[in-house]
Amino acid sequence: MKKHLGVILLGLVTIFAITGCGASKASTSSTDKKTIIVGASPIPHAEILEKVKPILAKEGYTLKIQVFTDYIQPNVALNDGEIDANFFQHIPYLNTYNKEHKTDLVSTVKVHIEPMGIYSKKIKSLKELKDGSKIAIPNDASNEARALQLLQKAGLIKVKKVDLPTVSDITENKKNFKITELDAAQLPRTLDDVDISVINANYALQANLNPTKDALFLEAKDSPYANIIAVKKGNENKPYIKALDKAINSPEIKKFIEDKYKGSIVPAF
Template sequence: MKKLLALLIVGLLSVVLVACGTSGDGEEEQTSGDKSEEEDNTENNEEQEEKEELTEIVVGATNVPHAEVLEEAQPLLEEEGIDLKIETYQEYVLPNQDLDNGTLDANYFQHIPYLEDQKAEIGYDFVNLGGIHIEPMGIYSKNINNVDEIPEGTVVIMSRSVADHGRILSLLQENGLITISENVDPLNATVDDVAENPKNLEFDASIDAGLLPEFYEREEDALVAINTNYAIEAGLVPAEDSLILEGSESPYVNVIAARSEDEDNEALQTLVEVLSSEEIQTFIEEEYEGAVVPVSE
């Protein structure tokens, strides 16, 4: 009887010890799990804090090449503590409107004469923070393969942007097709300033710049002056497909524009520095093969 009682006591003690041991292991596992979750939360908080420390800037750009160049610069800017947001546009007038109303911190789509023209016409209080590249203007034709073969009365189709007219007319003058009045700066010339026109070229300056590639496809016997960004988007290779192509000495440098109040903004100054860096300038050279020419500041 005593022996049986002793066995029962030993059995009960074993059950209690096993139960306690199981409870302890579970608490240890739970504790271990809680610790892992805490570590995950700490890492997430650190990542969030690091992201919050970045200075955000919003820059408006046309798709090609401007937005592509900005995308290439994004990781370099992040290393400098800047989170670059890119807003893309198809219409030239919108990036300046959004810069003026505060939607954008800066824009990157326009050359210097266009910027100055917009400032004079609309009264924008903008500044040029620095030049990044040149997009040589090209004149294209489906059926005309040589300047000497341009027929009399050929139509020259160009954008309605007055800032581009002198640029296009200067190209025509350089190739012996017209003569601009001597008392007019060729870069500021308009169709009314054409003094000599031996081939009786006709000028259509009523087209939105983004539609010029469509007119190139449709008006096969015309000369169509197309801005390089739109030419690239349409699959044209300016160095190969253009009848006339502007040289790299062009004064039509594409710039970063900002509101005058932000002229000394450190983040925007860093943006210009990064875009002018050897890495980005090399990217422009290799990516666009002469269709876009970098301009080191």
């Protein structure tokens, strides 16, 4: 009898252990997680996310912000599952990254537009550019194309009508401008060495440049390059991502962007 009782008790312990493990796994499943980790550039993305924190807290979520200072690692971390979402890029950049790295990251909502601008410490007007002047632009495919198209709109060069023009697609360069491609984060540091530099707004702001005041030429506000929330495909409808999307597209965040950046950063929702 004691032997049979021992077997029964052992069976109950085993069932309890299995049930307990299953319950523990379910409670920490990705569908009902309450802590959201988002990778972001320092300015303005992390600043905006700081204002999202209390909105999400009211919904029972804790937002953790992981700051990145380049355009590669946020997507690497997202694809590797180290973060739940990222907020630093626009759709053309995301599409190019997916194609080049064979990843499957998707956008969920648009948040804001950062007008790309042409800056200089050496001249006050683009009319002052001379033959052979030095120009620095971003070296990643989507932002290089964007910069070249901006230079074209400013009347400095002409490029082929292709999706992602590169320097080899320049069809007219009457003043023989010398164009150098560099990492986008380094462009503000080039202003002492080149005549003009085409800089993304987030890096301009980090360098204490005000796009609406300091840019010699600024991208139009109807730019298609809206910055977005990105996640791994399959996670876009998870409750915690839906909560993040709703919070970052809230009236409170729209007002914050308008009040804080005064036209340098424009809401896209």
